[in-house]
Amino acid sequence: xxxxxxxxxxxxxxxxxxKVSCKASGYTFINYYIHxxxxxxxxxxxxxxVIDPSRGSTAHAQNFQGRVTMTSDTSTSTVYMELSSLRxxxxxxxxxxxxxxxxxxxxxxxxxxxxxxxxxxxx
Amino acid sequence: xxxxxxxxxxxxxSVGDRVTITCRASQSISRYLNWYQQKPGxxxxxxxxxxxxxxxxxxxxxxxxxxxxxxxxxxxxxxPEDFATYxxxxxxxxxxxxxxxxxxxx
Numbered sequence: 220x221x222x223x224x225x226x227x228x229x230x231x232x233x234x235x236x237x238k239v240s241c242k243a244s245g246y247t248f249i250n251y252y253i254h255x256x257x258x259x260x261x262x263x264x265x266x267x268x269v270i271d272p273s274r275g276s277t278a279h280a281q282n283f284q285g286r287v288t289m290t291s292d293t294s295t296s297t298v299y300m301e302l303s304s305l306r307x308x309x310x311x312x313x314x315x316x317x318x319x320x321x322x323x324x325x326x327x328x329x330x331x332x333x334x335x336x337x338x339x340x341x342x
Numbered sequence: 343x344x345x346x347x348x349x350x351x352x353x354x355x356s357v358g359d360r361v362t363i364t365c366r367a368s369q370s371i372s373r374y375l376n377w378y379q380q381k382p383g384x385x386x387x388x389x390x391x392x393x394x395x396x397x398x399x400x401x402x403x404x405x406x407x408x409x410x411x412x413x414x415x416x417x418x419x420x421x422p423e424d425f426a427t428y429x430x431x432x433x434x435x436x437x438x439x440x441x442x443x444x445x446x447x448x
Contacts, residue, residue: 254438264386264429266438280437314385320433326392327433328376332385 221245223253223315223333230339236303239336241315248296249273252318254329255289255300259311269318269327270298278323305340312337344368344432348441355425355446361417363444365430370410374434377406377415380443381426389428390415420446 226240241253255267268279272291279287288301298315313336316329345368355361365375373393378386388397390406393413403418417424425448430441 263442264431264440266436266440278436282437316385320391324436325374325434327438328388328391328397329378329386330388330397332387335385 221331225333225336228337238301241298243296253298254316257311257313310340346441348444352445355420359420361420363415365413367411371432371434373409375413376431378429379426
């Protein structure tokens, strides 16, 4: 069965970086894009970025320009999302999600999600 | 960015009720609209994609309609397991954006 398993909770100080992993299983890893979505406490969902695991191509929301880096390791079927220059507003639950659509530009839909990784930014 | 506005933000329902949730986009998004259900402490679950397509394994009591700027999610006969928060998401253009959610409780 398809599973996305994320790394555990993190506590970071302002200005630090965090790297969250998302390990896929149960399907052909390189065939589906992986997106990252976060949800701050009591807030809505915010789309962050997408990666093509086979090529390493990425795209991200302008809000995260210069701060988000995504990589993929096809040998372990794992995608990584690193967020730098953390601030208190980055405290949130971070999800990875598989995009079943196969579309890079529009029409995406997320059929499987990771369990979420809580990142807390506090001095 | 395309803004997604859901209404109502919350509603009370009883088992067996017909429940309707609406989502409005700030510009036309064709039919690039998805619906998710989220329960506390859980990741979102895809219900409907491309405005009206039922995701595999999702109960047929869920249905979606609409195009352009106005969309609707309907639960034909609300069941106890349907108490949750529902979100719409536009995938017409990046950044992909979500509605603020509709919490359905007793």
